[in-house]
Amino acid sequence: MRRPIVAIRGEPGLSQTLALARTSGLNVTGIPLFLVHPLDWALPADMDFDGLLIGSANAIRHGGAPLERCKHLPVYAVGRQTAEAAEGAGFTVSHVGTGGLQSVLDHSRARSKRFLRLAGSERVPLKTHAGQEIVEICVYDNAPVPAPDSLADSLALGGVVLLHSAAATLHFTNECNRMGIDRSRIILAALGPRIVQDAGTGWAAIHIADKPRDAALLALAENICQ
Incomplete structure (x- = not known):
């Protein structure tokens, strides 16, 4: 079963990430956690x-x-x-x-x-x-805004979460704790190393894109899911 990929950035960046994913034939679920x-x-x-x-x-x-x-x-x-x-x-x-x-x-x-x-x-x-x-x-x-129940539903069996900022890492971590999401099933894919420097432990894995660009981040997520 292919791992779900979830993008949590705010708009309008989220729509741009999802559009780029579609052009690459990649299925990404958008759940914005920022306004x-x-x-x-x-x-x-x-x-x-x-x-x-x-x-x-x-x-x-x-x-x-x-x-x-x-x-x-x-x-x-x-x-x-x-x-x-x-x-x-x-x-x-x-x-x-x-x-x-x-x-x-x-x-x-x-x-x-x-x-x-x-x-x-x-x-x-x-x-x-x-x-x-x-x-x-x-x-x-x-x-940051509270995560909807759909986030926990999407990641119930694990998945890959796309992170575009250090604030996103911190907020997503806090929401995982609040909602009881098992971080040991979650793979973090970040746009750069500073974004996940305070991610803590317990994740399934943490990966960094080779370039700070959405295309590189999506390519990384696709490789993780293969």
Whole structure:
């Protein structure tokens, strides 16, 4: 019997993951455990930045009116999906990362740069290099919501759970404990190593995608299920 694959990220990312899975002929069940919503925010008085540092397309989708005053700044995007969202909103993309937002900073360390980072309330800490400065502003929240009974039903006999953030790992773990889901039957498949660094023990297995991209994560899940 083929293990079920469950994606728990919030919308609109969940729909994008499911659509990509369908194009690959992969059956993935979507059970969103997060609700993304915009936050009230304001730009700093000093807008002398060299670029926007964007680690999620949600910063573009939920940034709201203040984004219009940032259109003159080139975008340094974590990956292709985020870059496409920025371009679709009228931004010019200067660099597209391939290994997380830290790699974007590493790529730019030869030159002094001051970045405005538009991010979610839950985000990965970054290490700057000499001459780099980051001003961070939260523009959206990715709030956890209680899991429906269908999650326990889907994973009653085990399965593979796709994880896109460290917050997802923590929330899913807590929901497994609350609902009595046997984690020894669950395989975690994560977009990157930091996502599962606090996953704890007792899982059937933990696997990491070879690239921080949905396509790589889905390919990993398919291999696990073979």
